[in-house]
Amino acid sequence: MKKWLSIAVIAILSVVLAACGSDAGANGGDGNKNNEITIGYFPNINHVAGMVAETKDLYSETLPDGTKVNYQYFPDGSSFMTAIETGDIQGGLVGPGPAMNHFTSGAEINVVAAGSTGGTVIMAREGAGINSPEDLKGKTFVSPRVGCTHDVQFETLMKEEFSLTSDRINGEMKHVTGKPATYSSLFETQNVDVATVPEPWASSIEAEGSGKVLIDTPEVAFGETLPAAVFVTSQELVEEDPEMVQNIVDAHKKATDFINENPEEAKQIAIDKIKDITDQELSKEVIDRAWERIDFTYDVNEEHLQEFADSSYDLEFLKEKPDLTGLVDKSFID
CATH class of the missing domain: 3.40.190.10 (Periplasmic binding protein-like II)
Structure with a gap:
């Protein structure tokens, strides 16, 4: 296959x-x-x-x-x-x-x-200069689909806690979509800065070293x-x-x-x-x-x-x- x-x-x-x-x-x-x-x-x-x-x-x-x-x-x-x-x-x-x-x-x-x-984790690309959610202004994030479960979890958190929204609603974060299995390669090629990731792909990114946990499951909106x-x-x-x-x-x-x-x-x-x-x-x-x-x-x-x-x-x-x-x-x- x-x-x-x-x-x-x-x-x-x-x-x-x-x-x-x-x-x-x-x-x-x-x-x-x-x-x-x-x-x-x-x-x-x-x-x-x-x-x-x-x-x-x-x-x-x-x-x-x-x-x-x-x-x-x-x-x-x-x-x-x-x-x-x-x-x-x-x-x-x-x-x-x-x-x-x-x-x-x-x-x-x-x-x-x-x-x-x-099982939803927010990952930041290594080398992107992102140490906290406040650093996401002007950054690009990826989710599987527009309005999918992981997208809504991430955008809810960012809007409610950090007053940041996506460019879809005239916000400061650029939003793209992609398949979770490809997120590690997207980090490596520096095409995205942040990913809202379903498991096991978050743990896979951790293991490969292309990204780090920015917001873990318990802190993500509706996370548990x-x-x-x-x-x-x-x-x-x-x-x-x-x-x-x-x-x-x-x-x-x-x-x-x-x-x-x-x-x-x-x-x-x-x-x-x-x-x-x-x-x-x-x-x-x-x-x-x-x-x-x-x-x-x-x-x-x-x-x-x-x-x-x-x-x-x-x-x-x-x-x-x-x-x-x-x-x-x-x-x-x-």
């Missing part, structure tokens, strides 16, 4: 993986009706439940006999949400930002569980309370086949319990799966460090999601004040 070297390559990778691993693209929204489902997730530590469920074949334990389970890997939340809305995947893990943004734009989706909390990943499915699937959704969520819960009960094995699964997807092999030291910044849980707090959505509106990522009523359905985890 080729390395993720560009957005184009990543997009091709997702398509190829989907084509090789399933007929989900051909079946579209009818995949689950043909005893076949596709689950999606990202190659981030916050999504380890997806890696464990795939490696341990946990969905096959909860779904009806004969159900074929496929997996599709995503580079960002926008492509994931599009796949949910088109029915190319039936469920999976995504950041809360894309889920809320699409819901408030009219997408008929449900958050049926959480995946993890924590906001679900860093949520499990999403379509409202149509919830209404038409709640038993299918329950089976899917049961497998996700099993994966989460496995992570908490068998952390060392789960770490190795993450190392192997991330290498398989991205062709980047992370060391045990990097994974150990990343693990310390994350809690794995399937419980989801609606109030925390609403607070985060309100902040997205305040930062002008959303055009209208959000009302997340109906987004979360906890009936499958209660």
Whole structure:
């Protein structure tokens, strides 16, 4: 598998993986009706439940006999949400930002569980002359997408605590986007000064020495309370086949319990799966460090999601004040 070297390559990778691993693209929204489902997730530590469920074949334990389970890997939340809305995947893990943004734009989706909390770190490039957040005026920062979970966390903190905003809203910080796996190289080429980074890529940057921790997880806005990943499915699937959704969520819960009960094995699964997807092999030291910044849980707090959505509106990522009523359905985890 080729390395993720560009957005184009990543997009091709997702398509190829989907084509090789399933007929989900051909079946579209009818995949689950043909005893076949596709689950999606990202190659981030916050999504380890997806890696464990795939490696341990946990969905096959909860779904009806004969159900074929496929997996599709995503580079960002926008492509994931599009796949949910088109029915190319039936469920999976995504950041809360894309889920809320699409819901408030009219997408008929449900958050049926959480995946993890924590794991966002603000990293500064070595040699950039940045010793505190006050030094970011006039600097360039990178996030995975405009308005993604990590972007909102960073911009909320900077606006509320340091009165600094991005050039998107006529502020003093320049904002660019890029894939977390490439942030270390962006630091090395001095293309960016700061990155808002999901694990394990923050710990990888630390280990490689191209960047240093500027703001650690507990100090990032919503750093330890906001679900860093949520499990999403379509409202149509919830209404038409709640038993299918329950089976899917049961497998996700099993994966989460496995992570908490068998952390060392789960770490190795993450190392192997991330290498398989991205062709980047992370060391045990990097994974150990990343693990310390994350809690794995399937419980989801609606109030925390609403607070985060309100902040997205305040930062002008959303055009209208959000009302997340109906987004979360906890009936499958209660």
